[in-house]
Amino acid sequence: MKTRQKDRDNRPPEESWNEIRPGLWMGGHVRAGAEPVVVGREFDLVLSLYELDGHGPPPGVEHHFAEMPDGPLTQAQIGEVERFAGLAAEAVRAGRRTLVRCHAGLNRSGLVVAWTLVELGLGVPEAIELIRRRRSPWALHNQLFVQYLESGLPTARLLTGLGT
Template structure:
């Protein structure tokens, strides 16, 4: 492969690059950056093949393995879990993933992503906040304020957060 001698350095920033669409649940329109900061060291977002992961992200938690960030720096950790944005998605792994997110957040900025950063990643991020002491209502409100009102539009995900099984 040859290299373009006229190539220039271009910075791509997923905090500014946007994605827009209509949610599968509730048919809510959204227009959001690829990643959004929710709180200290907790980032939430979506993904598109080839999008370059910002260098400040230390931990990457992917709930959408069908598309991946291009990572050009050493990560402290990378976790990939296949989840679906369906009302019958099993929730048995959510607490373990959310606990891992909290462990990672103590050391470095952590990005939890799915396809659009609306349901799967919001579920895990909200549960991480709940495990750290926030109420489900507070966590859901924070994520919707910081990311999009379309977050957690999957009614099963929101219901599970508000009333997790004993």
């Protein structure tokens, strides 16, 4: 399955990950001009939307993986975004250091982190603005993902399911 769009000219962020709000981090498997990012024991929970062998986390760190394209999502994939956002929100409320990551830490992780922030009480525009300010101005440049957020993920999931 193709998970990354090749037409993106946006440079990955300089940082491996950035703290978006206390306890909630957003990152990727790559960063600009550097070696691949490997997660060790910095986090209590790691939610991955893209996976590469050898990028961690090590055994003993709670890790969930869902393969996700950086493009149109199926009803089931939007459901996984909702599930991951629920896991992240629950972990943050419990004081657990949580990382949500994808390839470069811009779109797929941004979608999950934005919906996590909504679950934690922010509005969608505020969540998007916070992610772009804390992670990268290029975060959530996938306009379809922004539309999913603006519709609300439950609504986007239902509407996506109508086409199947």
